[in-house]
Amino acid sequence: MKGIIGSICGDIIGSTREFSPIKTKDFNLYELYSNFTDDTVMTLAIASWLLKDKTSKDVLISEIKRFGLEYPNAGYGAMFYKWLNQESPEPYGSWANGSAMRVSPVAWVADSLNEAQELAKMSSIVTHDHPEGIKGALATGDAIFLARTGSSKDEIKSHIEKNYNYDLDRKLNDIRPFYKFDVSCAGSVPESIICFLEADDFEDTVRNAVSLGGDADTQAAIAGGIASAYWDVPSEISEKGIERLDSNLLEVFAEFREKYEK
Numbered sequence: 001m002k003g004i005i006g007s008i009c010g011d012i013i014g015s016t017r018e019f020s021p022i023k024t025k026d027f028n029l030y031e032l033y034s035n036f037t038d039d040t041v042m043t044l045a046i047a048s049w050l051l052k053d054k055t056s057k058d059v060l061i062s063e064i065k066r067f068g069l070e071y072p073n074a075g076y077g078a079m080f081y082k083w084l085n086q087e088s089p090e091p092y093g094s095w096a097n098g099s100a101m102r103v104s105p106v107a108w109v110a111d112s113l114n115e116a117q118e119l120a121k122m123s124s125i126v127t128h129d130h131p132e133g134i135k136g137a138l139a140t141g142d143a144i145f146l147a148r149t150g151s152s153k154d155e156i157k158s159h160i161e162k163n164y165n166y167d168l169d170r171k172l173n174d175i176r177p178f179y180k181f182d183v184s185c186a187g188s189v190p191e192s193i194i195c196f197l198e199a200d201d202f203e204d205t206v207r208n209a210v211s212l213g214g215d216a217d218t219q220a221a222i223a224g225g226i227a228s229a230y231w232d233v234p235s236e237i238s239e240k241g242i243e244r245l246d247s248n249l250l251e252v253f254a255e256f257r258e259k260y261e262k
Contacts, residue, residue, distance in 0.1 A: 001238045002148075003261035004043055006228020007104040008253070009241035010206050010220035011039035018075075021213035023176055029203070030240050036249070038074040039221040041067050042102035044249050046123050047256040050109045054119060061089065061126050070248065077183070083127055091129035096183045099128035099137040100192075101218045104225035107144035108260045116145040128185075136185025139164040140222055143193055147229035153197050156226075166190035172198050172208055179212045188215055192222035202227045203237060 016031045045067035046060075053059045068076065068084040076084070080098060083089045103120050110116035120141035124134045139160050146156045157168050167190060175191060182188050195208035205227035209220040227233075245253060 001233050001235065002228050002231075003108060003257055004047060004104045004225065004228075004253070005233050005238050005241065005257075006202060007043050007101070007221045007225035008036065008040045008245070009228075009233060009237055010209065010222070010224025011043075011101075011217045012036050012241050012244055013206050013224075014210050014217035014220035017210050017213075017216035018218075021181065021216065023211060023213045025204075025207040025211045027207075027210065029206070029237065035244055036074070037217050038071075038076050038080075038098075039101040039218055040245070040249065041071045041074045042098065043104060043221070043225075044252045044256075046102050047105040048252050049123075050105055050119070051252070051255060051259065054109060057122060057126060060122065064126065065089070080127060089127075091125055091127055093130045094128040095130040095132035095136075095185055096128065097136055097185050097188045097215065097218050097222070099124035099133045100140040100185055100189050101221045103137045103141045104144055104221075105256060105260075107141050107148055107229065108256075110145060113142065113145055116141050132185045135164055136189040139166060139189055139193070140225065143196070143226045144229045147226055153230075157193075157197055160193060166193065168194055168197060170194060172212070176212055179214055181214050183215055183218070188219055189222060192219045193226065195219065195223040196226040196230070199223075199227060202231045202233045 012034050013029050015037050016034050045064045049060045049063040079092050106119035107116050120137045124137035196205050199205035205223050206220045209223040210216045
């Protein structure tokens with residue numbers, strides 16, 4: 001299975017390690033208490049927006065608010081939670097990786113790289129309008145779109161480096177010992193992309209992301225979203241992720257998959 005399932009499974013797998021960091025790839029993918037967090041909720045909020053009206057910023061804001069308020073304990077940052085509870089919310093200059101964690105659906109809807117970029121930017125600026133926040137969403141969206149449409153890892157790497165000036169020449173073995181929890185796009189998106197570039201398959205990508213010992217669920221969601229456009233997510237991984245969605249989230253996931261991913 002390919003599609004936004006990679007972001008969802010990455011989030012759920014990483015959920016147990018967000019505040020209990022590890023520096024190894026040797027861990028159980030799913031624990032009894034593995035569950036979706038804000039990464040999955042917001043990914044499906046973006047999917048719902050795209051299903052309803054991808055041209056409307058008002059619908060985008062409405063869907064983000066609706067999903068956020070339906071799942072108030074999903075683990076949002078303080079500024080985003082404040083945004084959710086405003087009657088007429090305005091962007092708040094965020095450079096955090098929330099813009100990148102939720103962007104994967106745009107790459108499956110877009111018919112061109114340019115459209116993917118337009119949708120990624122729109123999905124970001126309603127909250128994360130800082131240049132680094134927008135950049136993180138764009139880079140992630142581009143990587144997913146390019147992976148989905150047949151680009152090689154080298155082509156994806158070259159494109160991201162050229163257009164977003166991320167340093168992707170570093171190796172995980174050099175990053176991992178000194179890497180710490182970092183919610184900024186600048187400090188987490190490039191590393192998440194490297195997790196994909198160094199991987200052999202989807203599972204290896206997610207293990208790479210969690211093993212950095214940082215913002216595990218979000219980095220696994222970002223890296224997993226790229227990986228699941230490049231490789232299939234094995235059924236034994238995708239099924240365990242899907243079964244952890246409630247009926248509301250599952251309905252959006254299924255509708256999006258039927259319309260855009262098949």
